[in-house]
Structure formats: structure tokens, C-alpha cells
Amino acid sequence: MIVLTQGSTLAITPRTTAIVPVHYAGVPCEMDTIMTIADQHHLKVVEDAAQGVMSTYKGRSLGSIGDLGAYSFHETKNVISGEGGALLVNNEDMTQRAEIVREKGTDRSRFFRGEVDKYTWQEPGSSFLPGELTAAFLWAQLEEAETITARRMVCWDLYHELLAPLEKMGVLRRPLIPEHCQHNAHMYYILLSPEVNRQKLLDNLKQHQIFPVFHYVPLHSSPAGQHYGRTHGTLKVTVGHAERLLRLPLWIGLNANQQESIVDAIVRAIPASRSSS
Incomplete structure (x- = not known):
């Protein structure tokens, strides 16, 4: 059920921008090979770790290896909040844009850090943050x-x-x-x-x-x-x-x-x- 890395290079074209390994059933893909292929072809790696909370690859948590990682806390997962998920940003070059997308397209995070004197609309974004009750429910799940x-x-x-x-x-x-x-x-x-x-x-x-x-x-x-x-x-x-x-x-x-x-x-x-x- 793990991605067939032998065929990954054959699927790469000049339009390819990223490889998305899916850690099906919480079982890690062979990330060393995938990261090597991505580096050779100058591609980003986005880990689909929706099912991978608490799983590790060579001691590293799934979602923390590629440029980006995505967790799901949907009710069908092991650790839940009903709906929602988390984006793990492991590439510093992507941090600012991730904050803008999360903050409804604004640089509000930079404003709170005192890096700008006001926050303004920068690019498309949305309201992705969970409510306080949802976050509290998730926190209790994470503790267990x-x-x-x-x-x-x-x-x-x-x-x-x-x-x-x-x-x-x-x-x-x-x-x-x-x-x-x-x-x-x-x-x-x-x-x-x-x-x-x-x-x-x-x-x-x-x-x-x-x-x-x-x-x-x-x-x-x-x-x-x-x-x-x-x-x-x-x-x-x-x-x-x-x-x-x-x-x-x-x-x-x-x-x-x-x-x-x-x-x-x-x-x-x-x-x-x-x-x-």
C-alpha cells in the first residue's frame, strides 16, 4: 500500500511541482527515497498524513519530513475534533504564506508579532481556524x-x-x-x-x-x-x-x-x- 517510488520519476513532467506521498493506514511511505527524488528534480514534498498522527518513520513523526504535512482530526481518525485538521509547515520559506492563508488572506500574524504597524489584505485566504470549543476537545484527545x-x-x-x-x-x-x-x-x-x-x-x-x-x-x-x-x-x-x-x-x-x-x-x-x- 506504500507509494511505488520506482514509478515516481516516470510520472514527473516539466509541469510537476510536488510529490504527495499518502501514508495509508498510518503506515509510512519510504520517505528517504521520496525526498531524494524530490531533491533531484527540485520538487516540493507534501505529506498526506491524514491517517498518520502518532506514526513515525525512522523516529520522525509523519508530516514533519516533507516541506508540508497535513493531519486530519475528522471523526473517523484516531485523534479527533469532529472536523478539521492541521498543516505542518517544515519549510521556512512557506511559513509566511501559510500564515496569510490561515488569517483570511491578511498579514495579521506579523502585526501581532510587531513586525508591521497594521495588517492588510495580502492574497486569497480564508477562515480556517477551529473554534475554542473544538480546540479544547482536540486538546483533550491529544493528551490521551x-x-x-x-x-x-x-x-x-x-x-x-x-x-x-x-x-x-x-x-x-x-x-x-x-x-x-x-x-x-x-x-x-x-x-x-x-x-x-x-x-x-x-x-x-x-x-x-x-x-x-x-x-x-x-x-x-x-x-x-x-x-x-x-x-x-x-x-x-x-x-x-x-x-x-x-x-x-x-x-x-x-x-x-x-x-x-x-x-x-x-x-x-x-x-x-x-x-x-
């Missing part, structure tokens, strides 16, 4: 971030243990976490083998009141992606993964008995979910 992550890791590790026999049977592939990466247990996904029909498996699990989801529709095949985007090659790996990916239920209140029931239901549903059945 280590506890939240630890509880999710217990669930993640149990799934990983319970699903090992199915991986040995060749019916699915479990997530692969590089040794130099620390993930945050944002989700537990499996990649089904081609002979397992995902929709049949979903239908079978729903009969047992188990509701896994598959995400996501590849951006290049979405209506907006087809209208605005450009691809290099067929992206057959992306398409193949999207057709086989399944995300299992995971939240901090999930207990071992529930997880064992979920995996047991998957085991029993696999034979009836094969494409030939």
Missing part, C-alpha cells in the same frame, strides 16, 4: 493520544495474529510494516487473493451483522480524476489493490471476543466467497 494508540495497537496485533493462518493458506495478505516504521493502528486492512470475490464475502459477513468496508475508489477513476487528472500507464497495481482491499472493524472499544468472532466469520465465509462458487 498515546493511550488511544496503545489500545488500538492491541486490537491491531490481535487481528494480525488471528489472520496469520489465512495468509499462509493464500486467501489474503496481511499488512506489511517495515522494521524502521512505527504505525498507529489507524486501520486493519486485508488484501484478498484474486480468487476470493470481495462482494460475496461482504454479503456473507453482513448476514452475521459484521460490516467491513472497502476504501477507496482510485482517484484517477473518479469523475473528478478523469476530468482533471493525468496518469502514467494503466495503474494496474492501484486498480488491483482497490478491488481486493477490505477494512475490518477497529475501534478502541473492540474486545478480543468480538475480534475472534469477526475472524471466525471470515474463515467460514471464505469457501462460499470464491469467485467460482
Whole structure:
């Protein structure tokens, strides 16, 4: 699920300005390679660390490695404020513009620091700051971030243990976490083998009141992606993964008995979910 850096250089054109690695499921992309490619081609790196709060790459927090990093605190994430997120500005050349965009297009931040005698409109911006109540809710979540992550890791590790026999049977592939990466247990996904029909498996699990989801529709095949985007090659790996990916239920209140029931239901549903059945 990590960006295929071998193909990154092939997709670079004279119009390319940035590389956007997506740390899917909170598992870090291979950032050393990506940063080297970006440096060679004079490109910026914008980390999509929406799912990466509390994850690290070689000891560095996701979102803090590229020029910019983006976190999400949406209600579906590990640490939440309902809506909203954070922009990490790691390139000093971008700090002033980030402040202007945040401050409704004005240099109000410089005014508060005493750098200008008045603040004025500089360029397009908007009102991106959270309200005080939202910020207070988020602060309480951040104070518990280590506890939240630890509880999710217990669930993640149990799934990983319970699903090992199915991986040995060749019916699915479990997530692969590089040794130099620390993930945050944002989700537990499996990649089904081609002979397992995902929709049949979903239908079978729903009969047992188990509701896994598959995400996501590849951006290049979405209506907006087809209208605005450009691809290099067929992206057959992306398409193949999207057709086989399944995300299992995971939240901090999930207990071992529930997880064992979920995996047991998957085991029993696999034979009836094969494409030939």
C-alpha cells in the first residue's frame, strides 16, 4: 500500500511541482527515497498524513519530513475534533504564506508579532481556524493520544495474529510494516487473493451483522480524476489493490471476543466467497 517510488520519476513532467506521498493506514511511505527524488528534480514534498498522527518513520513523526504535512482530526481518525485538521509547515520559506492563508488572506500574524504597524489584505485566504470549543476537545484527545494508540495497537496485533493462518493458506495478505516504521493502528486492512470475490464475502459477513468496508475508489477513476487528472500507464497495481482491499472493524472499544468472532466469520465465509462458487 506504500507509494511505488520506482514509478515516481516516470510520472514527473516539466509541469510537476510536488510529490504527495499518502501514508495509508498510518503506515509510512519510504520517505528517504521520496525526498531524494524530490531533491533531484527540485520538487516540493507534501505529506498526506491524514491517517498518520502518532506514526513515525525512522523516529520522525509523519508530516514533519516533507516541506508540508497535513493531519486530519475528522471523526473517523484516531485523534479527533469532529472536523478539521492541521498543516505542518517544515519549510521556512512557506511559513509566511501559510500564515496569510490561515488569517483570511491578511498579514495579521506579523502585526501581532510587531513586525508591521497594521495588517492588510495580502492574497486569497480564508477562515480556517477551529473554534475554542473544538480546540479544547482536540486538546483533550491529544493528551490521551498515546493511550488511544496503545489500545488500538492491541486490537491491531490481535487481528494480525488471528489472520496469520489465512495468509499462509493464500486467501489474503496481511499488512506489511517495515522494521524502521512505527504505525498507529489507524486501520486493519486485508488484501484478498484474486480468487476470493470481495462482494460475496461482504454479503456473507453482513448476514452475521459484521460490516467491513472497502476504501477507496482510485482517484484517477473518479469523475473528478478523469476530468482533471493525468496518469502514467494503466495503474494496474492501484486498480488491483482497490478491488481486493477490505477494512475490518477497529475501534478502541473492540474486545478480543468480538475480534475472534469477526475472524471466525471470515474463515467460514471464505469457501462460499470464491469467485467460482
